[in-house]
Amino acid sequence: MCSCNVxxxxxxxxxxxxxxRHPLIFQTFDQLAPGEAFQLxxxxxxxxxxxxxxxxxxxAFGWDxxxxGPELWRVRISRAA
Incomplete structure (x- = not known):
């Protein structure tokens, strides 16, 4: 596993x-390599x-x-390795 600063x-x-929104999010998720993530x-x-x-x-995913809130939510969605 890489601890690179990506x-x-x-x-x-x-x-x-x-x-x-949801189509964009799933399209982005489907392009992730195992172990990669994005912020929502x-x-x-x-x-x-x-x-x-x-x-x-x-x-197939991680949700962190x-x-x-209460005004901003940030979730890290990752693809399982």
Whole structure:
């Protein structure tokens, strides 16, 4: 496992139309190599997205809150190694 200083992609969905958010997030996730991750930034708890990941990518992802509101949520979503 590499402990390299690699900058993770940040997806700030606050300015993206709601119907475009989940497709963009899943497209980004699907392009990750095992062990890679990206940061998701949102203005509310993305818990429904977590449930969708559990249905569509069970066991394939990691979900780590970096910041939990009340005005900003930041989640690190990773692809299982």
């Amino acid at each position: 900058t993770e992609t940040v997806i700030d969905v606050r300015q993206i139309m709601p119907r475009m 930034v949102n203005d509310h708890d993305p818990r429904p997205l977590f449930y969708q990941f559990n249905v569509e990518r069970p066991g 809150y970096q910041e939990e």
